[in-house]
Every structure is written in C-alpha cells, then in structure tokens.
Amino acid sequence: MFDDIRPYRDDEVVKVIESLINEKGLQASIASLKMPRLYQSLPALACSIVKWSLKFRAQKFHSIDEIQMEVAKYLHHLIKNSTAGFSFSGIDNFDNTKPALFISNHRDIVLDVALVNLALYKSGISTVEAAVGDNLLHQPWVADLMRINKSFIVKRSAESKRAMLNASKQLSAYIHDTVANRKQNIWIAQREGRAKDGIDKTNAALISMLLLNKDKQTPIADYLAELNIVPVSISYEFDPCDSDKAIELAEKEATGSYKKQEGEDLKSITQGLVGQKGRVHIEFCQPIIGDYADSKAIAAAIDKEIISNYKLYDSNLVAHAALNQQDTDNSMLAQLNKRMENLTAEQQHWLLTMYANPVIAKQTL
Structure with missing residues (x-):
C-alpha cells in the first residue's frame, strides 16, 4: 500500500x-x-x-541506523563550521515516550529536519521519518538517496485532481499508520516550499490532508491525540540563501512570476547546508490537543505556537527598525548591509522584510 x-x-x-x-x-x-x-x-x-x-x-x-549515525557525525561537523552555536529546548513540553508528528516552520530545504533530528538524537529520542516533495526528486537516484535516510515521498506532481486526491489519501493513511501503529516519529513542514518572505504560516490544506484518513465517527480531538502533533519553531540568525530569496521575491513582485534556473534547488540545498547561519535555535512547542472546529482552526493553533516560540535575533530586530527608519544597532546594520551590497533597492527591501516579518508576526499574535 x-x-x-x-x-x-x-x-x-x-x-x-x-x-x-x-x-x-x-x-x-x-x-x-x-x-x-x-x-x-x-x-x-x-x-x-x-x-x-x-x-x-x-x-x-x-542498516538505516548505521547510515543515520554517519549523517549525525556529518551534522555535528556542519554545525561546528557553519553556525555560531546551535541550541534547542522544549523537549519537556511533550511526552517523548510517545511517537509524534512534528510540524515545523520551513526555512531551509534540508537543514530544518536535519536540525530537528539532531536535537532528538542528542536527547535520546528516535529520529523522524521526513516528508520530501517529489518536486525535489528530479532523478530516481535522488529519491533513493532520500528514502535510504528515513524520508518518505509526498507526491506533488500528480496530473489530475483524482490522482492528487488519491495521493493525498495515501499520504494521510501513511502518516497516521506510521505514528499510531508503527510508533515512529514523523516530520513535515507546515507548508509546501520555504517561507522565503519570513512569514511562517501553516497551510490549512496540509491539515485537511492529515484528516482525510479520519473516519466520520471519530471526533477531531481523538484523531489529534493519535497523531500527537508537536509544532516546532526553528530560528536562524542569518539565512545563507537570503540574497537569492530576495532576488526571487523582487522579481515576483515586479513581473508576477519567477522561473527557477536549472540546478537551482541543488544550489539552494548546498548553500543552506554550508553557508554561515549565525546562531540557530529550535523550540519544541506544546502539543496540539483538544477539540477544533476545522483544519483552519488547527492550522491557526500551530501558527500561534511556532510564532510565539520563535527566537528573535538582532538580525530580525535591526531589520525591522531599519524598515521603519528607527535608530538601531549599527554593527548589526553593517552586517545586513554587507549581505545586501550586490542587491538592487527593491531586493534590499525584500531582504530586510524577510528578517523583519517574524518581529511583525509576534507583535500581531
């Protein structure tokens, strides 16, 4: 199946x-x-x-565990060389003896789930099976590479509405079976594609997909208890792909679209892994439990947890101040200006906006 x-x-x-x-x-x-x-x-x-x-x-x-151990070694090396420190907290917020469906904000193609795994691994908790979209798997061998490292495939390229619905039903059944029956942790991003603009918002359609496997007689509260959804908030001081994201956002604003270059996803993956990220923090939030009216209400609850637990760095606060023409930390502003030196005025505005948006999100909770 x-x-x-x-x-x-x-x-x-x-x-x-x-x-x-x-x-x-x-x-x-x-x-x-x-x-x-x-x-x-x-x-x-x-x-x-x-x-x-x-x-x-x-x-x-x-075995898969032997491969994961090797990946963990590489991650330790990567964190040491590309961050100014990695921290995590909130493990006590959920019952880690029970399998969970971790839903996090999505800033980096590969690193988001890798860091969640590293935090779990360091805490003696089983690593996750991770969702990966087939839009990233242009070659069969790439899919093999992901699936041998505990990833499962999300079919996003189905050609008809019927095929897409069948794929969604299969995915919903797989996620429920994995967490509730096989007792295995799962990770999935809160939305398809990275939040390039810094706005972390759960797609209600994702929650609707998760509920497809629920029969009509089962209350939403009971099904949520079986899935054990734990939101995860991932905060990067700097985004290694910020300039590329700003260029894309500015082009979309100017022309209404953006066409990826060949190999752009691979470039983003590589840059995200090896590029300097400053400090990085992961917060495991409170589980989503109780009775909710619908998918939108559940998505809103996840958003509240992720945004309220997002760690703001000076990069966020200074970018927000600069956009509002307020006095700010000149040393951090100099760092941001250095990152923007090859960008147009429109692209610079977008780079500052992506760093400022988490500040705005917290203010409007």
Whole structure:
C-alpha cells in the first residue's frame, strides 16, 4: 500500500547502496562539488575516484541506523563550521515516550529536519521519518538517496485532481499508520516550499490532508491525540540563501512570476547546508490537543505556537527598525548591509522584510 512512498528498510539497504554507487548522476554531482577542477578537465577520472571512494565507505552500512549515525557525525561537523552555536529546548513540553508528528516552520530545504533530528538524537529520542516533495526528486537516484535516510515521498506532481486526491489519501493513511501503529516519529513542514518572505504560516490544506484518513465517527480531538502533533519553531540568525530569496521575491513582485534556473534547488540545498547561519535555535512547542472546529482552526493553533516560540535575533530586530527608519544597532546594520551590497533597492527591501516579518508576526499574535 505504501511501497512507492515509504522509506527503505534495513533489508533493502545493501542493494540500494550498490545501485547508488553505480549511479553516474550521483558520481558527477559529488565530483563537481568535491573536485571541480579535475571534474572539469577529466570528468571520467573524477567520477571513477568518487565511485571508488563511495564503494570503500559504503562497506560498513547494512542498516538505516548505521547510515543515520554517519549523517549525525556529518551534522555535528556542519554545525561546528557553519553556525555560531546551535541550541534547542522544549523537549519537556511533550511526552517523548510517545511517537509524534512534528510540524515545523520551513526555512531551509534540508537543514530544518536535519536540525530537528539532531536535537532528538542528542536527547535520546528516535529520529523522524521526513516528508520530501517529489518536486525535489528530479532523478530516481535522488529519491533513493532520500528514502535510504528515513524520508518518505509526498507526491506533488500528480496530473489530475483524482490522482492528487488519491495521493493525498495515501499520504494521510501513511502518516497516521506510521505514528499510531508503527510508533515512529514523523516530520513535515507546515507548508509546501520555504517561507522565503519570513512569514511562517501553516497551510490549512496540509491539515485537511492529515484528516482525510479520519473516519466520520471519530471526533477531531481523538484523531489529534493519535497523531500527537508537536509544532516546532526553528530560528536562524542569518539565512545563507537570503540574497537569492530576495532576488526571487523582487522579481515576483515586479513581473508576477519567477522561473527557477536549472540546478537551482541543488544550489539552494548546498548553500543552506554550508553557508554561515549565525546562531540557530529550535523550540519544541506544546502539543496540539483538544477539540477544533476545522483544519483552519488547527492550522491557526500551530501558527500561534511556532510564532510565539520563535527566537528573535538582532538580525530580525535591526531589520525591522531599519524598515521603519528607527535608530538601531549599527554593527548589526553593517552586517545586513554587507549581505545586501550586490542587491538592487527593491531586493534590499525584500531582504530586510524577510528578517523583519517574524518581529511583525509576534507583535500581531
């Protein structure tokens, strides 16, 4: 029932890894990133080196947990080199002996869920199965790479309304079965696509999808108790992709649309991972329990938790002050100006706006 979307299991690891090692697209992607000069001049040699390296390193992987342990090592290294400190709190806000459906704001394609996982891992709690949209999985091997690291597929490219409804029903059933029956934590973003403008708002359609699997006789309160929704608020002092997001937002404002360049998602993933983020904080919020009228009411409750627990940094406060022409911290303003030096006036306005919007959201709670 779920074989086309579920993560891979331990008994599938060796076969999938073998397939990935022989995948030319993966070899080329790693070679171009790790040894760009050699790849440019001698691509076949560079890919051969990558294949040999993957084969050597992959010998120790026979289970999903072993892969996750390796990912955790990489994350520790990444946090050390690309942040000015990572903190988390709120683990005591929910019963972590029960599986949960974590719903977080969405700022970074890969890092959001990776940081949630790191916080859980450090707290001795089982890591999540993570939702990933098929719009990011342009090649089958990319899907394999995600599914071998506890990701499940969200079908967003169905061609008809009927196909989309069937995909939504399958996803709803999968999420409920995973949390309520298989007792496995899940993570999903509060909306499709990153909040490029800094406005963290849960899409009510996401909640409607979660409720598709609920039968008519089951009260919403009972179904929410089974899903155990725990909102998560993720705060970045700086966004490594802020300039790119500002350019996109300005173009959308000017022309009404924005067309992604080839490889833009991969660039955003890489930049989000390795770019400097300043301080990063994750807050696990109070679970969403009780009786709600509908999906919109549940989405609003999630928003309230995420916004009220969002950690404001000087980057947010100074950007808000600058937009309102108020006196502010000159050292932080200088840092923001440095990030904007190659942007037009319209793009600069959008960059400041994305940092200021969390301040506005808190003021209007």
